[in-house]
Amino acid sequence: MSNISIYHLSEDIRSEFTIDEQGRAFASRRAVARLAGVDVSSVVRLVQKISDGQNVSEIFESFTGQVFEGDALSDILVALILEYYAYEAKERYRTQQAKQVCRAFRAIGFRTWVQQELGWQKSMSQAEYLLSVAQQFVEQERQLKLVQSQVNTVESQVEVLTEQTSQIKKAQESQDEVLLSLVAIQKQAESDLEIIPFSAEQAQQMSVRDKVVLLVRTYCYSSGVAYKDFFSHLYCQFKYRYHYDVKARSRNKRTSLIDQVEKDGMIDALYAVASEIIQAKIGA
Incomplete structure (x- = not known):
């Protein structure tokens, strides 16, 4: 399968793959050609034929006539292209590498599906476990500092409001005393x-x-x-x-x-x- 490992992407091809926010994978035409063991121009022509609506193969029926903007191709289309070069293309265009990649991806897909269904998770090494625990502590400390900062802000605001309330109360009491004094003077004057x-x-x-x-x-x-x-x-x-x-x-x-x-x-x-x-x- 040439020098490509489908389990770990090498640095020279890693940038050709992307993942969107929904977890969908994309690969460039160059990356697909390398996985299939064909020239990039071959993949470019194949994608153009699919976009033009040509009946290349029944497996591309759901993509026929679509416009593929940019260089990235969706994971489903990539899987179909690999299947095409492995089994559907004319004999002289099929590649052994495409077959090996398809088999490997199928095995990985089945393995991943069973792992998810049975709730299996890879066991961490002691170093990985300690790193995970340390990361959790760091995150908890960050959250605690954030909460403490918010609490300090609220306490400061409460102190300011309390002081303002006290000043308002004192001013009101002072006004009440003045009013009571004036009322008393008026009553005394009337009485006198x-x-x-x-x-x-x-x-x-x-x-x-x-x-x-x-x-x-x-x-x-x-x-x-x-x-x-x-x-x-x-x-x-x-x-x-x-x-x-x-x-x-x-x-x-x-x-x-x-x-x-x-x-x-x-x-x-x-x-x-x-x-x-x-x-x-x-x-x-």
Whole structure:
């Protein structure tokens, strides 16, 4: 069978064979010619005749008329070509090598089929077994590292989310405290204003000046407004409404502004303005 071994492909012909993703084998025209023991041109002409639809042999009936693109021929067609050069071609074109290759392939095919049916596997040598175990360990270690990397990534993401959640919770708690504080101030202001004796019997015993001071102090205490700032605003409104500038009238005098208002007989008007301002702020 010349110098070809059908069990192990030699390096000079190995590149002439290929296998696709489905496991189907292919061989070039040169490789087929070498297996059959004929010239490459003979195989090329035979394939062309099959493609042209010529009745070369009945064994090629399923391939007749097909276009064979590229140099690779399918495993089934290769087997038929070898059978052709072994038994179907004219006597002068048949080769002994083609017969030997066909017999060998048939034996290998039968052997492979029986091995698959009976679940037989070739026993590994000790070196092959150790190599297989080592490869399994390497793959397991790679998978473990990959899983650990994924776990570390998830843990890092969880830590970030936990920190963000904590910050959001703290911000929410801070907002809640501010809201509760504002509500408490508002309620206290309303409560304090309700006890101011605007019309109660006790109010009849207080001077109007005292009523102004009590009203303003109570409101400032409840709302957090500075006492001095409120009186400045009150005197500005008083000037705007009554065209009465208490600051100008008390200038160069050793008297307080409220004393000057009382002295000028404008204390009732000041009380009315203060009450109106505070009631408007509470209503808002």
